Amino acid sequence: MKRWMTIAEIAEAKLPGLPASPRGVAKRAQAEGWAKRSTQARKRQGRGGGLEFSIELLPEDARTELIRREVDPGAPVNVITLREDDPLTGAERDRRDARLHVLAAFEEFRSANGLSVSDAAIMFPDAWRSELIEAPIDVRSQIPSVSTRTLYEWRTIRRRDGDDALGMDRRGRPAKLETAADGEVVNALLGAIAKQSFLSAQQLGDYLRDRFGEALPEITERTIQRTRARFEAEHRNALMAIRDPDRFRSTIEHSATNATFAAGLNDLWQFDASPADIMLAGKRRHSIYLAIDIWSRRVMVLVTQAPRAEAVAMLLRACILAWGVPRRVKTDNGSDFKARAICRLLAALDIEHELSAPYEPKSKGHVERAIGTFQRDLATCPGFIGHSVADRKVIENRKAFSKRLGMSDADLFDVQMDLPEFQKWCNDWAEKVYAHRPHSGLKGKMTPFMRAASWLGDIRRLAHPQALDILLAPIAGKDGVRRVVKQGIKIDGEYYQTSAAPVGQDVLVRMDPTDLGRAIVFSLDGETYLGDAICPHLAGADPVAVTMQVKAAQKALLKEETDKIRAEMRKIKPRDFSDALQRQGEKRGANLAFIERPAQPFTTPALEAAREAAEGAKAAPAAPYDPVVVQTQLAEVVRMPAPRRPIQQDKMQDQFRRAIDLEEAIAAGDPISEADAAWLKSYQQHPDYRGAKRIFEIHGRRMFG
Template sequence: MKDWLTAREIAIEALPDMPADESGVWRVAQREGWNGSSLARKRPGRGGATEYHVSLLPTLAQVAYQQRHIVIELPVKLPKASPETSLSARALEERDARLAIVAAFEKFSRGMQLGYATRVQVFTDKYNAGSLNIEPWALEIIPSLSKRSLARWQSQKRDGKVNALAHDPAQARKGTGVLETAEAGAVRAFMLALIAQQPHLSGHHVRTLCRSEFGDTLKVLSKGVETVIEMPPVRTFQHALKGLKESHKVELLKLTNPDRYRSHMAPAGVGMLRHITEPNQLWQIDASPVDALCTDGRHSVYACIDIATRRSVWLLSRTPRASAVALLIRKAILEWGVPDVIKTDNGSDFVAKDTSRLFLSLGIEAETSDAYSPEQKGHVERVIKTFQHDMATLLPGFVGHSVSDRKAIESRKSFSQRLGETEAEVFGVTLTGPQLQKHVDDWASTIYQHRPHAGLKGATPFAAALASTKPVRKVEQRALDLLLMPVAGDSGQRIVTKRGVRIGGDYYQTATIMPGTAVFVRMDPNDAGRAYAFAQDGAEFLGDAICPNLAGIHPETFHRAAKEIRADLVNEQARDLKADMKRLAKGKPLIERALEVARRDAPNVIPLPKREEPHTTAQIDAAIAALSEQLNPTQPLDAAAAAAHRRLIDDMRAEEEAELVASTDAILMQRRAEIEAERTAHLPANVVALPETAMERYRRALLFRDRMNTGELSAPDAMWLGGYVMSAEFKAQSVIHEDFGDAYLS
């Protein structure tokens, strides 16, 4: 619909309240002042006639023009819908029809000088009367229009709730069926459990089992009223089962076919390994039976894939075992280098002690996926599938990828033709295991690695590996072969005795390893009489261990040679030790060295004399009497004499203590006089010194204590300090010093 018209075009329309000729329209434009408004413009191009916007026309003319030319159709640019809502096809059509009507009304209202209510009334009347140009698909969905509906749709569009305009009558009735609401939903839950446990149940079977569970009648709630109805017919159950299987297909598939759910519907983890960009950054390994037979039976194929380049290495093995994993890793390392991480599943061959020990020795980080989660190593799963469907299909002896494939291959021959034939003859088996290994290696090197790969953006594994500039970590083949050797027993840990290392009932003798040493032992698979002894962590080679009986050497000759080597080794190690022992014997005795150290450690403290008191018992008195008898045997002492003697001894001890106290007091008095003289020495003769204060005595005590810690305190000062620290004055000064800190001393 054109919004700008010339005077001639307006006259041709013959609109109400407008002249039907061009000159009449010019006069109306002059009279109403249209030419001077912003709604009048010159038509671009040749001629340059004046155009007028339709909003300048009278109301009736605008309505007639809109009715004649407006078309209800889907707008070119739809409003953005909410992405989280899933809508049916019918709901989408309903939404688009309502959006088309709202867009037509907005275009109809543009520039019209009428109130909103009048515009809505005019638009809905024209719509219901069929006066508007409406596309058939929209008219079929919405045959009539009300003012209330139009206002509601406008509001929902304005608020961005576009999906709220969608409406599907079938979805609205969903979940209201008889069997879905019967017995408060118990019938529906029972039916779901039945088809989850046995997906092949028919509608007749489910109806019979529901009669067994709920009886011949069902309670149904309809519009708030509970009614009792007879068990619906089989056809109703068939429709209900179809709806349940469709609406719960994901849950039912997970319960009935977990493998199909995991491969088709479980999260695939797209892009989880995008950080793996360099060769040998991550490998994945796995194994699977080959879908082809060999003359020596069916083999398993071990696959190793480098995630960054998609290169692959393959190894055939009759049975899954850790040695096959080790040989696969050896083959890949010699071809590509040492990887950073290898990811496997939890199979016994991948988590065996030998495999873990090999990873540890090579400095490879081992990573295992969760149990029953093949999607966590999807790259190696996918390359094995490619191998089975691309190469195994071409092999003689191909038995198919499934039981049905195998039956189809067998059916190529009639039963009479197969009668008496072996399995190898039925499937045309001609290859041996080594021949199949060569074909697998050739396929990987000539076909697979030169095939464009979608995960490499169209590049080939060969080109991806060639483009990398990352250095390749290489291992010497001989060292790698030694690390692949089997260990002694389960753990390889042994203790060297004087007879050597015991392995399987035989003793392997080593002259260079001292008895009592714990070693880690690897066996040489090509020489039963030789073993290799390492430190317990395998990081240091200690020497060979030889079993004379298995190595074909005379035991006596070997023992004599080993004894000579051991003697030379021990003598060499003991030579310096003997010299040190002689030098030690010529020096000071050990007891003198110990006493000298003890004297250096003893504290420089003079112990003060302790106050003594006599202690006596009947036995002590008897001993004193015996000593007195020895001094004067001709004059035995009676009890009174003994008591007098004891008093004499006590008096002597008291005198000694008094003399000691007097001497101590004299020393203290002398030291106090010296301290007082030192304190007043700098004063003039006519100045009288004040008595020493408690603060000065406390400072002197701290000074003496520091000297005592350094061993510079004299005996008189130590005696004075010992008596002062027990006084109440020192304790009071210490409390004040602790509260105010060193500022108290300044």
Template sequence: MNEWLTAREIAAERLPDMPESERGVQVLAARNGWDGSAQSRKRPGRGGATEYHFSLLPTLAQVAFQQKHMVVELPTKPAKPTPDASLSARAQQERDARLAVVAAFEKFSRGLQLGYATRVQVFTDKFNAGSLVTETWVREIVPSLSKRSLARWQSQKRDGKANRLGHDPAQARKGTGVLETANEGKVRAFMLAAIAAQPHLSAAAVRTQCRYEFGDTLKVVSKGVEATIAMPPVRTFQHALKGLKSSHKIELIKLTNPDQYRSHLAPAGVGMLRHVSEPNQLWQIDASPVDALCVDGRYSVYACIDIATRRTIWLLSKTPRASAVALLIRKAILEWGVPDKIKTDNGSDFVARDIQRLFASLGIEFELSDPYQPQQKGHVERVIGTMQHDLGPLLPGFVGHSVADRKAIENRKAFSQRLGETEAETFGVSLTGPELQKHIDDWTTKIYQHRPHAGLKDRTPFAVALASTKAVRTVDERALDLLLMPVAGSDGQRIVTKFGVRIDHHHYQTPTIMPGTAVFVRMDPNDAGRAYAFAQDGAEFLGEAICPELSGLHPATLVRAAKEIRAELIDERTRDLKANMKKLAKGPSLIERALEVASRDIPNVIPLSRREEVHSTAHIEAAIAAKAERLNPSKPLDPAAAAAHRRLIEEMRAEEEAELTASTEAILEQRMAEVAAERTAGLPENVVKLPETPRERYRRALAYRARMQAGDLSAADAMWLGGYVTSAEFKAQSAMHEDFGDAYLS
């Protein structure tokens, strides 16, 4: 009975509880994990289809299969188990040797009319005696055999646990090395961190770093006893580092080469844009340097891919710039129609204001991928790679996809041959930019779009686009060209003056637009002397702007015509305004109108009289006296009366000064008494109270000065200070202070 069947053979058996199609059986096998089990294998020979052991089938299916095909006969030799990635090569060899011994015992037992125990005894005796013919590699792995081992191996094979027969001493010792267990695993962690931080460290350098970190000895545990050992030699570190780099390969790549991890190892989804099913529903755009040189240098290629159909449009540009993106959009729109959405990265040429304005003018939704996340627009990234790898090597001037490729191409010639050669001679450069553009376009239309694509279920981009029934949104080519031509500088924004608008040191007359109007200007793509002015948002056309120097018109004639148009426009706009101004001039004046309205707003209330009192000051009295003097001028006095009048004034002034002096002296005497009392307030009664010395008065004067600067000095103290600073004593004390410094005050 053939116990191993392919998916097609299982489907042909039409067993209960089993699919009746090959694809159905494959789906069931994938769902139940048959491919990863020990009961699956590749059929030897051409084709190599996967075979499954009938024991994987459901119970009813197994019973039905055995009823149809079981034949009582000698069992055939079991097939060699397929390699298992979970076992090392050594363990697989150990397993296969033990399975060979079990198979030899089963073959030995056939036809013997002996009990099981007797057969085991005879077989083990003959095996240990070397009487049985055994392959050399089996004898090397199993030099002797016991009855207990043979029974255990049979049981594990019978239970479908053949992999347990594999034994690798190296795997058993894995993780038990000195450097892996030393210092409770801290040495291992430190070594891993060291090679993650600097992958190029040699084993000797890592050993040196470990000596700095842990000293010249390490602590290890052997058979439950902690011991101190010397730092292992470099050879031990080499073995340990090799194991760490192998067991932590993914983690180290993630830390040391994030781009490689993201490109080759990071989880990635498939079919994330399957909802995009119609042409022009979503485009992706990106740029990359071409892997080939031209006679005028290296170009960048801009790629646009339609996600639903995988069609592509390409445009070469000498340097990455926003105008190249605009021309790529123009080329794609004229070829395919207007898209619903375009997705790009965050490059300056894609996020330029001109590009955003172009998308807004065309009604295209603009989507940006996150910074440094090229996988978010993986379709255009992959199609650029397809073009570079498919077309690039066919082009003259191909320089390779990487630095290593470039070096390999250069090495086709000896260094002596390359010496003195230009880059063009080394790489055989012969294409111009337009020629390269033609090659890319021809490759797209003749090769790429007629090649089956896996993402299109093996259909071609040309066939998918042709089968679509979605209406194509078209744009007038001249209008599209106009949208692509904003004037340079200030993002196309201009302010209209009496000279018009200024573009590249030329003035363009705008007779239909009033001075002071902010406009957005686009150039006529076919006439450098003509421009078009729009509202600032570009949604409303305001008028033409013409430059007489560039359009070939006579400047004086154009200016005269512009003035006439402006005059007619202003007359039309001011005709009704002038009529209303005449009506306004015939009636009351503006102030009379304002006062009449204000009088209507005054409330109809009469205020009651209020209590009054006379307010007077010296200035008011003087003003009243001056007014009275003007109304009733005084008569001049005779000489005798004038002399008497002056004498009375002097006597009154002298009396006032005497009173002021007496009052001041009284205040000063009272203040001096208070100062003296404050100075002696803390002295006992039996202590003689000495008068204030000149030095003490000087210190008090300095203190008063400080308080005066702070605005905290009383009037009495200020009067005393004013008199004291003019005295000879103050001057003498001040001189002493200058000579001896602050030590004099102590």
């Protein structure tokens, strides 16, 4: 068999998939541009000229038939098994032996047909693929097909690196990235593609070369691409957990079925919010709040312009009035669900509030799934904008660019419904569509309506539904706590007069939604109604009349309280406190006794001297009567101090005269008592003394009598 054939020879062979006439083959060659392929067309040698074409240009069926007719497959090649004391793994040995078998079969094929290497490399792949060449099953399973380029590469690798190199990888090179830098290159590559998945092979190569330097062998971009593709497949789950945690949780992470338990109807409700995939009149995208009863799977939907605590309260009110009072409510950690007003409302209704773990939507999977079902059903509504940017682009592309150019969003998405219409659609969807749709999570695939109707237990209902509206009334300010002052309760710069609580007491205030001038006053815990507070000019009432009423009520309340106190005061006698003190002291000490401990003698030098003086005074005998001694004692004259003028403390002059007399006595050397000396020293520090002293120095004693 030969590789090159003319148009006539091809037509004469009558191959499948080709015309049977030279004219037809020529037209086919001209249409497919055979002559323009320089490596597969050449000038015919010999007489006549013209071109001849390589059989590569023929269709696959034609090549296979031509080879089947004219090719000698050669003698079967024996199974090749090399030594096992090599550095290869079992899989690499099988790959090496299979490739060596193919190369041996190639050489036998070339020799049997007398072909050059290049011609044999063109024909052998078709002969191998069509199984004209016999080969063991394990070899053919390893290599079901082979290309001309692969044959050249295997021959080169074997000649350059030896037989074992054929088992390393597809190109005969060892896995350079896996073994470089003790495996650190693999970790670095995984970290890089996890950090930035949009890096190209060239950028990854630059990063690895810059980081590892000479420790990184020479690698091509194609090697990086193949290694990256393999790592992406092998570490798919780990990379997804890092790159796209939400997708990982929804598609890979294990989730238990029916893990949320509800003991019965209204045992557990779940709430959540989401932007609605629909545009309403006014070019605004609204949000929806959805509540679901876990036991029955029935739902209720509320539409709001933006997520807020007031919407949560309104949805809770609608559910309570329609379904009853739940025992537990579970929400996420959004500010609208954790608002003080919501927490206070749930506490007032004795409803346990459970919060899901942050960033764990699966902990409230029932409401998440219900919202997903609701969003998918929105595709039937006018104004649907799609669930994602890609969906929105598809919807936009429904209209030609020339038509949608300059169109508003309302025209582009066929917006027709406003908020009240959409709310009615949501109510109908919950009551007529979802309520009667079989649910896979319910036994026997019951519908939520049937499940709720099957409940035979008790349902907690409000005895006074109108009281719920009072609890839902907006609070004053941020927390509703206000202090009663003399003028009343100050709210938004206005004073609301009240006698519901005494001045100085903190109260909880709710505003009457139907009357701007009325506030409702409760105790701080919200469990006791105290009364109303009225702002006269906002309520349209007479300020004087309101003030008089408040004063009268305050006076009556105060009189009642003071009368009780005064009655108790009259029961108390003057000596009751002191007698009670003594009686309680006697009672406390009645059962107690002091036990004297052994004494340790104690003395000091001073005590010893005093003891000796006391003993000496007792022991000294009385002196005998001696007239001479008595006469001598009588003769001694004791000079007594002159009598002083009686002290009059009523006037400043008297005090100053006393001070002058004492100073003169001291100057004359006369003795004065210690009391007079102490008084004089104190008085001399007084401003009265200093002022009188200056007058005395100028005018003398006559000014003081």
